[in-house]
Amino acid sequence: MKIVIDATAAISGGKLYLEKLLPQLAEINSRHDFTIFHTGDLDLLAGRLAGEQFRFVRVAIPFLRDGQWAGASVLRLLWRKFVLPSHLRRLQPDLFFSNSGAVPRSKPAKTKTVIALHNCMPLNTELIRDERSALRRWRLKLLRRQMRGALQACNVSIAFSEDTRRQIAENFGALPHRPAVVHHAMDWGERERKLAVDFEELNRLGVARPYLLYVSQFHRYKNVLRLLEAFARLEQDSQLQLAQLQSAQLQLVLVGASADRQYWGEIEEAIERLGLRERVIHIPASPRQQLIALYRGAVAFVQPSLAETCSFPLLEALALGVPAAVARMSALPEMAGEAAIYFNPHSVDEMAQAMERLVWDEDLRGRLSGKAVEQAAKFTWEKTALQTLEVFEKVAQG
Numbered sequence: 001m002k003i004v005i006d007a008t009a010a011i012s013g014g015k016l017y018l019e020k021l022l023p024q025l026a027e028i029n030s031r032h033d034f035t036i037f038h039t040g041d042l043d044l045l046a047g048r049l050a051g052e053q054f055r056f057v058r059v060a061i062p063f064l065r066d067g068q069w070a071g072a073s074v075l076r077l078l079w080r081k082f083v084l085p086s087h088l089r090r091l092q093p094d095l096f097f098s099n100s101g102a103v104p105r106s107k108p109a110k111t112k113t114v115i116a117l118h119n120c121m122p123l124n125t126e127l128i129r130d131e132r133s134a135l136r137r138w139r140l141k142l143l144r145r146q147m148r149g150a151l152q153a154c155n156v157s158i159a160f161s162e163d164t165r166r167q168i169a170e171n172f173g174a175l176p177h178r179p180a181v182v183h184h185a186m187d188w189g190e191r192e193r194k195l196a197v198d199f200e201e202l203n204r205l206g207v208a209r210p211y212l213l214y215v216s217q218f219h220r221y222k223n224v225l226r227l228l229e230a231f232a233r234l235e236q237d238s239q240l241q242l243a244q245l246q247s248a249q250l251q252l253v254l255v256g257a258s259a260d261r262q263y264w265g266e267i268e269e270a271i272e273r274l275g276l277r278e279r280v281i282h283i284p285a286s287p288r289q290q291l292i293a294l295y296r297g298a299v300a301f302v303q304p305s306l307a308e309t310c311s312f313p314l315l316e317a318l319a320l321g322v323p324a325a326v327a328r329m330s331a332l333p334e335m336a337g338e339a340a341i342y343f344n345p346h347s348v349d350e351m352a353q354a355m356e357r358l359v360w361d362e363d364l365r366g367r368l369s370g371k372a373v374e375q376a377a378k379f380t381w382e383k384t385a386l387q388t389l390e391v392f393e394k395v396a397q398g
Contacts, residue, residue, distance in 0.1 A: 026054060098113065101116055152176065161334050252280045
């Protein structure tokens with residue numbers, strides 16, 4: 001089977017997804033041939049996999065620069081609409097897989113289409129209304145409209161959680177197909193868990209134990225403002241005697257890019273207003289080894305997000321046995337199972353209470369750590385690749 005993959009939207013989580021999925025598809029050693037279109041984001045992967053089975057085609061999109069630039073998504077969309085169809089006519093693939101969730105305007109009659117649904121934000125009208133930026137609201141509404149059209153036009157869609165499949169049904173009603181659920185995965189495991197806490201690296205980052213850890217980009221739906229309020233409330237609780245811990249101060253470490261500058265400005269203002277400047281540490285980006293050190297040294301991981309399709313940071317924390325406090329929202333309970341304690345992400349009090357439990361209850365942390373490792377073991381890239389390939393083959397066979 002000839003398969004074409006559109007990876008021109010391979011940034012952030014969508015990029016990590018393909019970087020993990022494609023090598024597993026190569027190891028399966030199927031009889032299928034893959035052609036992957038990308039804009040340079042997968043150059044390293046291409047160097048490893050390019051050969052008879054995998055052909056990487058780097059496309060040049062005029063004026064495209066930083067993938068996070070506001071106009072980048074528009075340029076990629078125009079390429080998919082007006083250039084990609086000509087490639088499909090030339091290649092005549094049996095199956096087209098859109099990692100961007102978009103269906104081309106035209107394609108060969110024999111070509112079946114599968115789309116991946118990485119972004120669940122367009123399914124949440126309440127969160128769209130909460131966006132302060134008119135441009136972001138317009139973009140999310142446009143994505144919602146495009147998602148509806150793509151779901152109607154494709155042969156099958158892949159959702160990364162049961163929760164996303166449920167939201168699709170609630171938002172769009174009956175579809176020509178039922179979305180397939182194929183979870184993301186995590187490849188961190190026993191070797192990473194056995195690493196000693198790298199105190200030297202933590203000191204270099206200005207991080208002192210004990211600390212709570214948040215990992216993700218900063219968008220409004222990530223709910224970081226409430227996280228800061230909850231952390232400040234925890235700090236002000238007279239019953240917390242932090243001198244009993246390893247350090248006189250409990251810190252909150254935020255790891256991630258300030259993707260929404262307006263929201264990041266509100267976060268910085270909140271840090272000042274709540275008197276947390278000495279307690280909150282922001283690390284814009286962390287390479288793999290540094291991130292592992294941050295996970296390994298944390299008292300607990302906190303995931304307060306209001307919308308997640310499949311949270312890579314949560315899976316990373318679980319895989320390393322980090323106790324977690326998680327929002328009782330979207331796909332997060334589906335991913336963490338019994339390996340986390342939960343809170344209402346709209347309630348600052350509940351969030352603070354959950355963090356306080358993890359800070360002080362060592363037995364609870366130990367139980368959750370063991371369950372986290374067991375839960376993470378359910379999510380493997382081999383399983384994801386096999387299930388994805390099964391979807392491809394079933395679609396191709398009609």
